Protein backbone atom coordinates (compact mmCIF):
# COMPACT_ATOMS: atom_id res chain seq x y z
CA UNK A 1 0.00 0.00 0.00
CA UNK A 2 1.49 3.40 -0.87
CA UNK A 3 1.65 6.24 1.63
CA UNK A 4 -1.34 8.13 0.16
CA UNK A 5 -3.72 5.23 0.78
CA UNK A 6 -2.92 4.94 4.50
CA UNK A 7 -5.51 6.37 6.86
CA UNK A 8 -4.44 9.03 9.39
CA UNK A 9 -4.77 6.41 12.13
CA UNK A 10 -2.42 4.02 10.33
CA UNK A 11 0.17 6.72 9.80
CA UNK A 12 0.03 7.84 13.42
CA UNK A 13 0.19 4.23 14.61
CA UNK A 14 3.34 3.66 12.57
CA UNK A 15 4.90 6.81 13.93
CA UNK A 16 3.98 6.35 17.58
CA UNK A 17 3.65 2.67 18.50
CA UNK A 18 6.62 0.48 19.43
CA UNK A 19 5.97 -2.60 17.33
CA UNK A 20 8.88 -5.07 17.28
CA UNK A 21 9.03 -7.44 14.28
CA UNK A 22 9.90 -11.11 14.02
CA UNK A 23 13.57 -11.12 13.05
CA UNK A 24 13.05 -13.50 10.15
CA UNK A 25 10.88 -10.89 8.40
CA UNK A 26 13.76 -8.45 8.18
CA UNK A 27 16.56 -10.83 7.22
CA UNK A 28 18.20 -10.54 3.77
CA UNK A 29 19.40 -13.58 1.81
CA UNK A 30 23.02 -12.65 2.54
CA UNK A 31 22.30 -12.36 6.25
CA UNK A 32 20.60 -15.75 6.22
CA UNK A 33 23.76 -17.32 4.78
CA UNK A 34 25.87 -15.61 7.42
CA UNK A 35 23.43 -16.72 10.14
CA UNK A 36 23.69 -20.37 9.12
CA UNK A 37 27.49 -20.29 8.92
CA UNK A 38 27.69 -18.60 12.33
CA UNK A 39 25.43 -21.19 13.95
CA UNK A 40 27.44 -24.10 12.50
CA UNK A 41 30.59 -22.60 14.06
CA UNK A 42 28.77 -22.09 17.35
CA UNK A 43 27.64 -25.74 17.46
CA UNK A 44 31.23 -26.88 16.92
CA UNK A 45 32.35 -24.60 19.74
CA UNK A 46 29.72 -26.04 22.09
CA UNK A 47 30.68 -29.64 21.32
CA UNK A 48 34.33 -28.84 22.05
CA UNK A 49 33.54 -26.81 25.19
CA UNK A 50 31.53 -28.76 27.74
CA UNK A 51 33.28 -27.22 30.76
CA UNK A 52 34.71 -23.80 31.56
CA UNK A 53 38.25 -25.16 31.09
CA UNK A 54 37.41 -26.57 27.67
CA UNK A 55 35.63 -23.30 26.76
CA UNK A 56 38.87 -21.44 27.54
CA UNK A 57 41.06 -23.90 25.63
CA UNK A 58 38.81 -23.66 22.59
CA UNK A 59 38.60 -19.85 22.78
CA UNK A 60 42.40 -19.62 22.91
CA UNK A 61 42.74 -22.02 19.97
CA UNK A 62 40.35 -19.89 17.88
CA UNK A 63 42.04 -16.65 18.97
CA UNK A 64 45.53 -17.92 18.18
CA UNK A 65 44.33 -18.89 14.70
CA UNK A 66 43.33 -15.23 14.25
CA UNK A 67 46.73 -13.95 15.37
CA UNK A 68 46.06 -13.28 19.06
CA UNK A 69 49.16 -13.39 21.31
CA UNK A 70 49.50 -13.84 25.09
CA UNK A 71 49.66 -10.44 26.83
CA UNK A 72 52.33 -10.21 29.50
CA UNK A 73 52.95 -7.39 31.97
CA UNK A 74 55.22 -4.67 30.60
CA UNK A 75 54.57 -5.52 26.94
CA UNK A 76 54.27 -2.50 24.60
CA UNK A 77 50.94 -2.28 22.79
CA UNK A 78 49.96 -0.77 19.42
CA UNK A 79 46.58 -0.14 17.79
CA UNK A 80 45.48 -3.35 16.09
CA UNK A 81 47.28 -5.63 18.58
CA UNK A 82 45.31 -8.77 19.42
CA UNK A 83 45.99 -10.00 22.93
CA UNK A 84 44.73 -12.52 25.46
CA UNK A 85 45.39 -13.69 28.99
CA UNK A 86 44.13 -16.89 30.60
CA UNK A 87 43.22 -16.86 34.29
CA UNK A 88 44.07 -20.25 35.81
CA UNK A 89 42.71 -22.16 32.85
CA UNK A 90 39.12 -21.27 33.74
CA UNK A 91 38.58 -17.72 32.50
CA UNK A 92 40.05 -15.75 29.63
CA UNK A 93 40.30 -12.08 28.72
CA UNK A 94 40.98 -10.95 25.16
CA UNK A 95 41.52 -7.49 23.70
CA UNK A 96 41.92 -5.79 20.35
CA UNK A 97 43.77 -2.52 20.92
CA UNK A 98 41.95 0.46 19.39
CA UNK A 99 43.17 3.68 17.78
CA UNK A 100 42.05 5.82 20.71
CA UNK A 101 43.85 5.96 24.04
CA UNK A 102 42.61 3.73 26.85
CA UNK A 103 41.92 6.97 28.73
CA UNK A 104 38.83 7.25 26.51
CA UNK A 105 37.58 3.94 27.79
CA UNK A 106 37.05 0.48 26.28
CA UNK A 107 34.05 -1.46 24.97
CA UNK A 108 33.65 -4.69 26.92
CA UNK A 109 31.63 -7.81 26.19
CA UNK A 110 31.43 -9.93 29.35
CA UNK A 111 29.88 -13.39 29.49
CA UNK A 112 30.33 -16.52 31.59
CA UNK A 113 31.43 -19.94 30.41
CA UNK A 114 30.53 -22.08 33.42
CA UNK A 115 27.22 -23.94 33.27
CA UNK A 116 25.10 -25.89 35.76
CA UNK A 117 26.28 -29.48 36.20
CA UNK A 118 27.11 -32.23 38.70
CA UNK A 119 30.59 -31.97 40.24
CA UNK A 120 32.22 -35.01 41.83
CA UNK A 121 32.69 -34.84 45.60
CA UNK A 122 36.29 -35.11 46.93
CA UNK A 123 35.68 -38.74 47.92
CA UNK A 124 33.38 -39.78 45.10
CA UNK A 125 33.88 -43.48 44.41
CA UNK A 126 32.00 -46.12 46.42
CA UNK A 127 30.45 -49.53 45.99
CA UNK A 128 26.95 -50.54 47.05
CA UNK A 129 25.44 -53.96 46.31
CA UNK A 130 28.22 -54.68 43.86
CA UNK A 131 27.61 -51.58 41.78
CA UNK A 132 30.06 -48.65 41.73
CA UNK A 133 28.95 -45.01 41.90
CA UNK A 134 30.34 -41.48 42.08
CA UNK A 135 28.91 -39.12 44.72
CA UNK A 136 28.15 -35.69 43.25
CA UNK A 137 27.57 -32.17 44.51
CA UNK A 138 25.54 -30.15 42.06
CA UNK A 139 26.87 -26.82 40.78
CA UNK A 140 24.53 -23.93 39.99
CA UNK A 141 20.78 -23.83 39.91
CA UNK A 142 19.72 -27.21 38.59
CA UNK A 143 16.30 -28.82 38.69
CA UNK A 144 17.44 -32.16 40.07
CA UNK A 145 14.70 -34.25 38.45
CA UNK A 146 16.10 -33.31 35.01
CA UNK A 147 19.46 -34.99 35.65
CA UNK A 148 18.29 -38.58 36.17
CA UNK A 149 18.04 -41.26 33.48
CA UNK A 150 19.92 -39.31 30.82
CA UNK A 151 23.34 -40.15 29.31
CA UNK A 152 26.18 -38.26 30.99
CA UNK A 153 29.86 -37.57 30.32
CA UNK A 154 32.79 -37.01 32.65
CA UNK A 155 35.18 -34.10 32.01
CA UNK A 156 37.87 -32.47 34.07
CA UNK A 157 41.27 -32.59 35.59
CA UNK A 158 43.08 -34.37 38.44
CA UNK A 159 46.15 -32.81 40.03
CA UNK A 160 48.60 -35.49 41.16
CA UNK A 161 51.01 -35.20 44.07
CA UNK A 162 54.01 -35.03 41.72
CA UNK A 163 52.66 -31.72 40.33
CA UNK A 164 51.44 -33.19 37.05
CA UNK A 165 47.83 -33.07 35.92
CA UNK A 166 45.65 -35.61 34.17
CA UNK A 167 42.93 -34.48 31.76
CA UNK A 168 39.78 -36.53 31.50
CA UNK A 169 37.04 -36.37 28.84
CA UNK A 170 34.96 -39.52 28.61
CA UNK A 171 31.73 -39.75 26.67
CA UNK A 172 32.05 -37.20 23.89
CA UNK A 173 34.08 -39.26 21.45
CA UNK A 174 32.50 -41.92 19.24
CA UNK A 175 32.74 -45.29 20.93
CA UNK A 176 33.16 -43.83 24.43
CA UNK A 177 31.06 -45.23 27.27
CA UNK A 178 28.59 -42.88 28.98
CA UNK A 179 27.31 -42.66 32.55
CA UNK A 180 23.93 -42.05 34.16
CA UNK A 181 22.08 -41.30 37.38
CA UNK A 182 19.33 -43.89 37.74
CA UNK A 183 15.73 -43.00 38.45
CA UNK A 184 12.89 -44.83 40.13
CA UNK A 185 10.60 -46.98 38.01
CA UNK A 186 6.99 -45.70 37.88
CA UNK A 187 5.78 -49.07 39.21
CA UNK A 188 7.41 -48.29 42.55
CA UNK A 189 7.15 -44.50 42.36
CA UNK A 190 3.79 -43.98 44.04
CA UNK A 191 5.19 -42.20 47.13
CA UNK A 192 7.83 -40.26 45.20
CA UNK A 193 5.22 -39.01 42.73
CA UNK A 194 3.31 -37.33 45.56
CA UNK A 195 6.31 -35.20 46.53
CA UNK A 196 6.81 -31.63 45.33
CA UNK A 197 9.10 -31.48 42.25
CA UNK A 198 11.95 -29.92 44.22
CA UNK A 199 11.93 -32.71 46.82
CA UNK A 200 11.36 -35.79 44.67
CA UNK A 201 15.06 -36.24 43.87
CA UNK A 202 17.27 -35.49 46.92
CA UNK A 203 20.79 -34.30 46.06
CA UNK A 204 22.32 -37.34 47.81
CA UNK A 205 20.62 -39.63 45.30
CA UNK A 206 22.34 -37.93 42.35
CA UNK A 207 24.90 -40.73 42.30
CA UNK A 208 26.48 -41.56 38.97
CA UNK A 209 26.55 -45.23 37.97
CA UNK A 210 30.10 -46.10 36.83
CA UNK A 211 30.44 -49.89 36.83
CA UNK A 212 29.51 -53.34 38.09
CA UNK A 213 32.23 -55.82 37.11
CA UNK A 214 34.11 -57.29 40.10
CA UNK A 215 37.89 -57.63 40.32
CA UNK A 216 38.81 -61.11 39.10
CA UNK A 217 39.93 -63.89 41.44
CA UNK A 218 39.56 -61.82 44.59
CA UNK A 219 37.77 -62.65 47.84
CA UNK A 220 37.97 -59.20 49.50
CA UNK A 221 35.39 -56.44 49.88
CA UNK A 222 34.54 -53.76 47.32
CA UNK A 223 35.65 -55.85 44.36
CA UNK A 224 33.79 -53.62 41.87
CA UNK A 225 35.32 -50.43 43.27
CA UNK A 226 38.73 -52.11 43.14
CA UNK A 227 38.25 -53.11 39.51
CA UNK A 228 37.23 -49.53 38.59
CA UNK A 229 40.29 -48.08 40.36
CA UNK A 230 42.48 -50.67 38.67
CA UNK A 231 41.11 -49.59 35.30
CA UNK A 232 41.60 -45.88 36.07
CA UNK A 233 45.11 -46.59 37.35
CA UNK A 234 46.04 -48.37 34.14
CA UNK A 235 44.56 -45.68 31.91
CA UNK A 236 45.44 -42.48 33.84
CA UNK A 237 47.99 -43.53 36.45
CA UNK A 238 45.73 -42.30 39.25
CA UNK A 239 44.88 -43.72 42.70
CA UNK A 240 41.79 -43.07 44.84
CA UNK A 241 43.43 -40.22 46.80
CA UNK A 242 43.91 -38.25 43.56
CA UNK A 243 40.16 -37.54 43.47
CA UNK A 244 40.84 -35.23 46.45
CA UNK A 245 42.68 -32.78 44.22
CA UNK A 246 40.45 -32.96 41.19
CA UNK A 247 37.79 -30.99 39.38
CA UNK A 248 35.65 -33.58 37.64
CA UNK A 249 32.38 -32.47 36.13
CA UNK A 250 29.49 -34.65 35.04
CA UNK A 251 27.77 -33.06 32.03
CA UNK A 252 25.07 -34.22 29.62
CA UNK A 253 26.02 -36.42 26.68
CA UNK A 254 24.15 -34.35 24.10
CA UNK A 255 25.62 -32.99 20.91
CA UNK A 256 24.53 -29.52 19.81
CA UNK A 257 21.79 -30.22 17.27
CA UNK A 258 19.53 -28.35 14.92
CA UNK A 259 16.06 -28.52 16.38
CA UNK A 260 12.71 -28.43 14.56
CA UNK A 261 11.64 -29.38 11.02
CA UNK A 262 12.81 -25.95 9.88
CA UNK A 263 16.07 -26.19 11.87
CA UNK A 264 15.34 -22.77 13.36
CA UNK A 265 16.52 -23.74 16.87
CA UNK A 266 19.69 -25.19 18.37
CA UNK A 267 19.25 -27.67 21.21
CA UNK A 268 22.33 -28.26 23.38
CA UNK A 269 23.84 -28.39 26.84
CA UNK A 270 25.43 -25.16 28.10
CA UNK A 271 23.84 -22.37 26.02
CA UNK A 272 23.78 -20.51 29.36
CA UNK A 273 26.05 -18.78 28.86
CA UNK A 274 28.34 -20.07 26.15
CA UNK A 275 25.84 -18.79 23.57
CA UNK A 276 26.69 -15.23 24.65
CA UNK A 277 30.32 -16.12 25.41
CA UNK A 278 30.75 -17.36 21.86
CA UNK A 279 29.03 -14.23 20.47
CA UNK A 280 31.42 -12.01 22.48
CA UNK A 281 34.38 -14.08 21.33
CA UNK A 282 33.44 -14.47 17.64
CA UNK A 283 32.63 -10.76 17.28
CA UNK A 284 35.98 -9.84 18.81
CA UNK A 285 37.87 -12.25 16.55
CA UNK A 286 36.16 -10.67 13.52
CA UNK A 287 37.21 -7.09 14.39
CA UNK A 288 39.64 -4.97 12.41
CA UNK A 289 41.29 -2.17 14.39
CA UNK A 290 38.45 -0.55 16.36
CA UNK A 291 38.37 3.09 17.47
CA UNK A 292 38.03 2.19 21.14
CA UNK A 293 39.86 -0.86 22.50
CA UNK A 294 37.54 -3.88 22.54
CA UNK A 295 37.71 -6.36 25.42
CA UNK A 296 36.08 -9.78 25.70
CA UNK A 297 35.78 -11.28 29.19
CA UNK A 298 34.80 -14.94 29.51
CA UNK A 299 34.31 -15.51 33.24
CA UNK A 300 33.94 -18.59 35.42
CA UNK A 301 31.73 -19.14 38.51
CA UNK A 302 28.76 -16.95 37.48
CA UNK A 303 26.37 -19.76 38.27
CA UNK A 304 27.43 -19.74 41.92
CA UNK A 305 27.68 -15.98 42.41
CA UNK A 306 30.73 -14.88 40.37
CA UNK A 307 32.89 -15.71 43.39
CA UNK A 308 36.41 -17.05 43.62
CA UNK A 309 39.65 -16.30 41.87
CA UNK A 310 38.26 -17.08 38.40
CA UNK A 311 34.86 -15.38 38.84
CA UNK A 312 33.88 -11.88 37.73
CA UNK A 313 34.50 -10.48 41.22
CA UNK A 314 38.16 -11.54 40.98
CA UNK A 315 40.80 -8.83 40.59
CA UNK A 316 42.25 -10.82 37.70
CA UNK A 317 40.15 -8.66 35.37
CA UNK A 318 41.37 -5.43 36.96
CA UNK A 319 44.95 -6.65 36.79
CA UNK A 320 44.61 -7.41 33.08
CA UNK A 321 43.03 -4.00 32.44
CA UNK A 322 45.57 -2.16 34.56
CA UNK A 323 48.45 -3.93 32.78
CA UNK A 324 46.93 -2.72 29.48
CA UNK A 325 46.54 0.81 30.89
CA UNK A 326 50.11 0.83 32.20
CA UNK A 327 51.32 0.21 28.65
CA UNK A 328 49.78 3.57 27.71
CA UNK A 329 50.47 5.29 31.05
CA UNK A 330 46.75 5.64 31.66
CA UNK A 331 45.17 5.38 35.10
CA UNK A 332 42.87 2.37 35.38
CA UNK A 333 40.13 4.43 37.05
CA UNK A 334 40.15 6.90 34.14
CA UNK A 335 39.79 4.03 31.68
CA UNK A 336 36.97 2.46 33.70
CA UNK A 337 34.92 5.63 34.10
CA UNK A 338 34.78 6.06 30.31
CA UNK A 339 34.20 2.38 29.51
CA UNK A 340 31.07 0.55 28.51
CA UNK A 341 30.24 -3.10 29.23
CA UNK A 342 27.58 -5.26 27.71
CA UNK A 343 26.97 -7.98 30.27
CA UNK A 344 26.07 -10.70 27.80
CA UNK A 345 24.01 -13.37 29.50
CA UNK A 346 20.97 -15.34 28.48
CA UNK A 347 17.46 -14.31 29.41
CA UNK A 348 14.29 -16.38 29.65
CA UNK A 349 12.39 -16.73 26.38
CA UNK A 350 8.61 -16.48 26.66
CA UNK A 351 7.31 -20.04 26.76
CA UNK A 352 3.61 -20.46 25.88
CA UNK A 353 3.63 -23.78 27.77
CA UNK A 354 4.30 -21.89 31.00
CA UNK A 355 2.60 -18.60 30.16
CA UNK A 356 1.53 -17.93 33.75
CA UNK A 357 5.06 -17.06 34.95
CA UNK A 358 5.70 -14.52 32.17
CA UNK A 359 4.44 -10.98 31.80
CA UNK A 360 3.66 -10.97 28.12
CA UNK A 361 4.15 -7.23 27.55
CA UNK A 362 7.68 -7.35 28.95
CA UNK A 363 9.07 -10.71 27.86
CA UNK A 364 11.76 -11.75 25.41
CA UNK A 365 10.34 -13.65 22.44
CA UNK A 366 11.99 -16.32 20.31
CA UNK A 367 13.22 -14.81 17.00
CA UNK A 368 12.84 -11.19 18.09
CA UNK A 369 16.60 -10.80 18.51
CA UNK A 370 19.00 -9.94 21.29
CA UNK A 371 17.15 -9.39 24.58
CA UNK A 372 18.16 -6.24 26.47
CA UNK A 373 17.50 -6.15 30.22
CA UNK A 374 17.70 -2.76 31.91
CA UNK A 375 17.79 -4.62 35.19
CA UNK A 376 17.73 -8.20 36.45
CA UNK A 377 17.45 -9.12 40.14
CA UNK A 378 14.66 -10.52 42.31
CA UNK A 379 11.57 -9.02 43.93
CA UNK A 380 12.14 -5.23 44.10
CA UNK A 381 15.10 -5.46 41.67
CA UNK A 382 17.25 -6.79 44.54
CA UNK A 383 20.78 -7.46 43.31
CA UNK A 384 20.24 -5.68 39.99
CA UNK A 385 22.69 -3.34 38.32
CA UNK A 386 19.82 -1.30 36.76
CA UNK A 387 21.38 0.58 33.86
CA UNK A 388 20.57 4.25 33.41
CA UNK A 389 18.04 5.56 30.88
CA UNK A 390 20.90 7.31 29.07
CA UNK A 391 22.83 4.05 28.75
CA UNK A 392 19.85 2.13 27.37
CA UNK A 393 19.33 5.03 24.94
CA UNK A 394 22.95 4.72 23.82
CA UNK A 395 22.65 0.97 23.20
CA UNK A 396 19.34 1.40 21.30
CA UNK A 397 21.09 3.85 19.00
CA UNK A 398 24.15 1.63 18.42
CA UNK A 399 22.06 -1.49 17.69
CA UNK A 400 19.56 0.32 15.42
CA UNK A 401 22.36 1.92 13.41
CA UNK A 402 23.89 -1.52 12.89
CA UNK A 403 20.55 -3.06 11.82
CA UNK A 404 20.50 -5.52 14.74
CA UNK A 405 17.18 -7.11 15.78
CA UNK A 406 16.78 -6.56 19.53
CA UNK A 407 14.01 -6.51 22.09
CA UNK A 408 13.50 -5.23 25.61
CA UNK A 409 12.75 -7.83 28.28
CA UNK A 410 12.34 -8.76 31.89
CA UNK A 411 12.92 -12.35 33.03
CA UNK A 412 9.30 -13.07 34.00
CA UNK A 413 6.56 -11.93 36.36
CA UNK A 414 7.88 -9.82 39.23
CA UNK A 415 6.65 -12.24 41.92
CA UNK A 416 7.64 -15.40 40.00
CA UNK A 417 11.35 -15.33 40.89
CA UNK A 418 14.43 -13.67 39.46
CA UNK A 419 18.10 -13.98 38.66
CA UNK A 420 21.37 -12.15 38.31
CA UNK A 421 24.38 -11.82 36.01
CA UNK A 422 27.92 -10.40 36.12
CA UNK A 423 26.51 -6.92 35.36
CA UNK A 424 26.55 -5.66 38.95
CA UNK A 425 30.22 -6.62 39.39
CA UNK A 426 31.21 -4.64 36.29
CA UNK A 427 29.06 -1.68 37.36
CA UNK A 428 30.69 -1.73 40.83
CA UNK A 429 34.01 -1.10 39.06
CA UNK A 430 32.57 2.23 37.82
CA UNK A 431 31.91 0.81 34.36
CA UNK A 432 28.58 1.66 32.69
CA UNK A 433 26.94 -1.74 32.16
CA UNK A 434 23.82 -3.07 30.48
CA UNK A 435 22.53 -6.65 30.44
CA UNK A 436 21.70 -8.26 27.10
CA UNK A 437 21.68 -11.74 25.64
CA UNK A 438 20.01 -14.60 23.88
CA UNK A 439 16.53 -15.68 25.03
CA UNK A 440 16.57 -19.37 26.09
CA UNK A 441 13.87 -22.02 26.52
CA UNK A 442 14.44 -24.61 29.32
CA UNK A 443 17.24 -22.53 30.86
CA UNK A 444 19.59 -24.55 33.13
CA UNK A 445 18.17 -27.86 31.85
CA UNK A 446 20.60 -30.48 30.54
CA UNK A 447 19.25 -29.67 27.05
CA UNK A 448 18.51 -25.99 26.48
CA UNK A 449 16.98 -24.41 23.38
CA UNK A 450 17.79 -21.14 21.59
CA UNK A 451 16.77 -19.68 18.25
CA UNK A 452 19.43 -19.39 15.56
CA UNK A 453 18.22 -15.93 14.65
CA UNK A 454 18.69 -14.71 18.22
CA UNK A 455 22.20 -16.26 18.38
CA UNK A 456 23.22 -14.50 15.17
CA UNK A 457 21.69 -11.16 16.21
CA UNK A 458 23.55 -11.32 19.53
CA UNK A 459 26.79 -11.79 17.61
CA UNK A 460 25.88 -8.80 15.39
CA UNK A 461 24.96 -6.77 18.45
CA UNK A 462 28.26 -7.57 20.15
CA UNK A 463 30.17 -6.56 17.03
CA UNK A 464 28.29 -3.23 16.90
CA UNK A 465 29.11 -2.62 20.57
CA UNK A 466 32.83 -3.33 20.05
CA UNK A 467 32.90 -1.05 16.98
CA UNK A 468 31.05 1.83 18.67
CA UNK A 469 33.15 4.98 18.80
Ligand code: MN
Nearest residue numbers: 272273345346
Ligand atom coordinates in the same frame (compact mmCIF):
# COMPACT_ATOMS: atom_id res chain seq x y z
MN1 MN B 1 23.90 -17.07 32.71
Ligand code: MN
Nearest residue numbers: 272273303444
Ligand atom coordinates in the same frame (compact mmCIF):
# COMPACT_ATOMS: atom_id res chain seq x y z
MN1 MN C 1 22.52 -19.40 34.56
